[in-house]
Amino acid sequence: MVNGKQELAITRPIGSSSGGARDVRRHPMRPPGLPWVLPALVVTMGVIYYGIGYTGNVSLFNWNGLSDNPPNIGIKNYQGILADPVFWQALEHTIVFFVVVVVVQTALGFIFAVLLHSPIRFAVLYKIIIFVPVVLAPAVMAPVFRQIWAVDGPINRLLGDVGLGALEQPWIAQSSTSLAVIISIQVWEFTGLTFVLYYAAMGQIDSTVLEAARIDGAGNIRIILSIIWPDVRGTTVALAMLTAIGSLKTFDIPYLVTAGGPNYSTEFLGTYIFRISIPQAHVGYGAALSVLLLILALTMAIMLQARGREKEGPAV
């Protein structure tokens, strides 16, 4: 049974209300919205925004995290960061990491999704195999990858066994290859997520469009490039945004596999913030790095979102 109030709620056009206050006045029985959102609002404002504000405040001090009355040094932490080569190195690693991960993960995820939309045997098994790494914790996998890429690990043994011994490397012990190892682990771990999102997005494509294209003589490649790829643009943008923000926040894999080394060659902003704030006890400097990380993440998200909207077409 539908009562009058519910009917009203259902039939009222979306967007016709110009303010909650007027609704309440018009329908006194309707519960106000504020109590419902208040817990979330308190948590959000109290934890997240207060935390951000607190971090911003700490960034103005030369503080070890414990001492009383640390000196306020204004923006000197920020000036120090801009002149800090490790910060720029970490930023460069983040950019390289983002670009490579986005390109490789997108390509692999898209290809896997296309292939598994085809009628192939054991499709369910393949889906499971592709997705399983997503649910494995980096902390569980890090020791495994340290072993795999060790000097006497399986990768080097395999190279030796197939006659490519000259290519054997101390992969995670040299600056020239350590970042590539970190990127490979990230790709291994999260391609499954890209695949799942593309797979779902492709399921939404109208099959009649594909059939029409085939009738018009389009081949597989043409259909993929001209119909499927444009139709999943929204997914691609979302994945790029997630990867960009994830790249800025990257911490667990480099910390657990290489500890940001050797010689800062796998240092990311997240690992650098930890190194500076915790072992080296420059909590104010670390807070300033965190503030810059937040600004970078917001800027990146806005840019990608705006870029994605532009590509979708003119505003309506």
Next chain:
Amino acid sequence: MHARFGARSGRRLVAGLAATALAGVGLVGCSPSGSRSSSTNEGSATSGNLVWWGWSPQIGPAQEFITAFNKKYPNIKITYKLVTLDGWDAALRPALASSSGPDLYGISPGPKVANYGDQAVDMTSAIKASLGSDWKSKVTPLDYVPQMYTSSGKLVGAGVGTSDGGSLWINKTLFDKYKLTPPKTLKEWTSDCAVFKRNGVTCYVQGAAQAAFDRDHLQAISNSIKPGVWTAASKGKAKWTDPTIVHALTVWKSLFSNGIMQPGAIGAMQFPDAQNQFFKGNTATILMGSWEVQYSSKRGMAAAQAAAGVATPKPFVMIPIPYPSVTGTSAPDYSMYGDVDYAVAVNSKSKHIAAAKTFAAWLGTTQAGQQAIANSLGSFPSLLSVKPDWSAVGLVDPSVQQAPIQALIDAAGKITEPRLGILSQDMTNAVGVAATTVGAGQATPAQAAKTLQDTFDAGK
């Protein structure tokens, strides 16, 4: 719709950022710390429930210490929590900032006294009550005493023992198997390594990704060239660009090309990678300090081998030797450096300060507490009068091990150079970077030495 996103979402975003900024502005100028209120009532000195955090000792020895302590103080119950050294700062800092941190926590000289000394209770009166007003003459070495004072003059604890570096540990079983004698010079070490390599044995293992152990090794090399220069540079009385330190970095670089350093050392950690590799039994040498003595016993060796993943532990004989002479002019003596291993500090926010002081003073200053420390072999005891009870230790082969280990203990009693006590965390980090960049060929020894001096100057 898209235009709406641009305008409305933009406004929301700006509003959100403004709120964030306001939250920050509201705090600007406010000191991020609160005042630290210490308990005025110290409670009973003979009863209470205490929580003790430490990265050392391990769980087993800690329980033995507590059991021995409870024989005299049965009404003080202590719960020990082992925290990994890597996670120590991340765990302890917020704990001490809160009002629910541990009653007792481990503290060692240098950065830890600098960072956590202010949160500790002054232990001077408790130590004097236990050892008398001439207590400083009863602990060893005398030079270590100042390490446990904060810059404001507070004594944060009585060191339970000493931790000393500069010794090379060898797998004597492997040396005997291949009829090799322990190396006295760098040349002999290189020659031994060639033999081990031919037989599929790793000669030496180091976790060069862990800065503290690179610092240990460089100090050992530097002392082999000219004792005292490293310490003088650490104190600002010599330059880090001193020819001795440049020479030490050059020798360090040579270890990567002369077959001593294992491939991949720069990506390995000393704990657990190098340590585990040594205890698997197929590595001949490792640079470790006095703390390695605890693994010389059958029980310690079995635990270390089990931790290294050895399915059927088979103890081998390990002994310490002086670091080989890099100048090759004479057989080396121990040229060691060391600090207080750790002291047990009492949290000034504890509700059981008196009971906590009782335990901290018992472990660091009494015959019974120090005997427990000595027999664990984890540290060399601070009290001059206490020696390990070898009959209770259970070495793998006392006839081979006891003499060299006693020689190490005797050498440790004469140490005058600090290990970690006077280097800041920033400098230790810089030494790690210098060592790995030189080892990887990314910097020359002279360039690396200059970065050390620059970091030292920046920290003044």
